[in-house]
Amino acid sequence: MTGAPEAVAAADAVVAAVDPSLSSPGVPTSDAVLVTGPWLAGVTSLAAVLRSRLPDVTFVEADELPVGTAPLAVVFAVSAASPVTESDCELLDLAADHTDCVVGVVTKSDVHDDWREVLAADRDLLDAHRPRYARLPWVGAAAAPQSGDPVVDELVDLLRGMLDEPDVLRRNRLRAWESQLDKVIARYRADGDGADRQARVSALRSQREEIRRARRLEKSQRTIALRSQIQQARVQLGYFARNRCASVRGELQEDIASLSRRGLAGFEDGARRRAADVMAEVDEGITTHLTAVAADLHLDAAPAPAQPAPVPEFSAPPLRSRRLETRLMMLLGAGFGLGVAFAVSRLFTGVDPGLAVAGVLAGAAAGLAVTVWVVGIRGLLHDRGVLDRWVVDVTATLRSAAEEAVATRVLAADAALSASLAAEEVAEADAAAGQIAEIDAELREHAAATARAAALRDRRLPGLLRALEAVRAELKDFSRGEFSDASEPNSGRTVGY
Incomplete structure (x- = not known):
């Protein structure tokens, strides 16, 4: 196209006069006219008709134009079936981002009698969408009518006049400058405000708070768990010790109830062995329970003591200190024996008086036997009673021991587990502090980057805004052209673009 370099240079000079550092919008251009629109708008049919009517002009559809390339003009086709939607407006924004020469076409006007009302609605909707579309020319067309020739004369005349306009390239270049300057300004503002970093900064702050909250919660939970486990261990082990001592007391008392005179000598040693067994069982139970507590808490178990729990010392049962009781029992036994002897002798005398001497002797033997038996039984019962009281005292002492x-071992375990927990808390606190330090360092980096971006924004934005104002002023001058109302006879377009 003739005059292209001069037109482009003239548009670039408008920006360079304000900010010499801006040399080009960086948008490749094409000599083709882009025909685009929403689905079922008849874009392909319209492009085919325009190619036949304007063979000297290159018409392309969206998939035929290289990505990022600005067309010479845009023909935006929409169906007369219904007004444009928001997605249709966004499609036009994408197609005409770097092109100022745009024509709106309401297609299928041959089958929709109300196409003029749809055209007016489309004009109002696009005007509300973006102010630049207020001067957009509109025409009605029927590229593939059901009968007759295509109705595209007004569109062809409008395109021919638009493309012959000497300032087309300059206008397009200025529109490309406006679009790029808008994007650069928006990027500088977003960078200066830290908009692109805000999500990451918010995530880092949330992560930092979560680490702190998790540390506080975990510390409280583990401390509560330790206190609870120690209290449970103290109660359960205390109950175990008391129950074991009570069980041994009952077993020993049962043994005493069936104890004979011969078993008296070995009972004391047996009781002492049973007491030693109980202390060993209690000691083993304490070790097992505290080891399980440490495993549940994931802590190092408290070391077992070097020596097992000592067996308490017990005094011997006072079985031989009963001289007065023995004398009394002998007296009572003699009384029982005398009575038995008298009864036996009378029995013999009553049977046969000649057996009086034999009755006396038999009575004396029976009385002596009864006396010995009563004294022996009373002595055994006495010894059993002494042993029973001794067992009660022994088991009471054993229970205290x-x-x-239990109290000593649990207290030592509490101190050891608390120390182990404190060591782990220190290690975990250091790890959490390291994570928080990394997050804080990244937050400082984001803050510094945002500050640098804000400084760059403050330095670059004034020049960019002045350049954008100059470009828009130029575009505004071009928009002051002739207009013909679409309501004029035989006219469906607004001319003056």
Whole structure:
């Protein structure tokens, strides 16, 4: 196209006069006219008709134009079936982003009698969408009518007049400048406000707060869990020790109830062995339970003591200190024996008086036997009673020793587990502090980058805004052209673009 370099240079000079650092909008251009529109708008039929009517002009559809290339003009086709939608407006924005010469076409006017009302609605909707579309020329067309020739004369005349306009290239260049300057200004503002970093900054702050909250929550939960486990261990182990001592007391008392004179000598040693077994069982139970507590809390178990819990010392049962009781029992036994002897002798005498001497001797033997038996039985019962009281005292002492062992071991485990938990808390706190430090460092980097972007925005934005104002002023001068109302007879367009 003749005069293209001069027109482009003239448009670039408008921007360079304001900001010499801006040399080009960086948008490749094409000599083709883009025919585009929403689906079922008849774009392909319209492009085919325009190619036949304007063979010297190159018409392309959207998929035929290289990506990022600005067309010479845009023919935006919409169906007369209904007004444009928001997505249709966005499609026009994309097609005419770097092109000022745009024509709106309402297609299928042959089958829709109300196409003029649809055209007026489309004009109002696009005007409300973007002010630049207020001066957009509109025509009605029928590229593939059901009968007759295509109705595209007004569109062809409008395109021919538009493309013959000497300032087409300059206008397009200025529109490309406006679009690019808008994008650059928006990018500088977004960078200066940190808009692109805001999501990452918000995520980092949320992550930092989550780490702190998780640390506080985990610390509280583990401390509560430790206190709870220690209290449960103290209660359960104390109950175990008391229950074991009570069980041993019952077993020993059952043994005493069936104890004979011969078993008295070995009962004390057996009781002492049972007490030692109980202390060993309690000690083993404490170790097992505290090890399980440490495993549940994922802590190092408290070391077992070097020596097992000591067996308490017990005094011997006072079985031999009963001299007065023995004398009394002998007296009572003699009384029982005398009575038995008298009864036996009378029995013999009553049967046969000649057996009086034999009755006396038999009575004396029976009385002696009863006396010995009564004294022996009373002595055994006495010893059983002494042993029963001794067992009660022994088990009471054993219970105190077992409870002391439980309290001592649990207290030591509490101190050891608390120290282990504190060490782990320190390690986890250091790890969390390291994570927070990394997050803070990244936040500082984002803040510094945003500050640099804000400084660059403040430095570059005034010149860019002045350049944008100059470009828009030029475009506004071009928009002051002739207009013919679409309501004029035989006219469906607004001319003056």
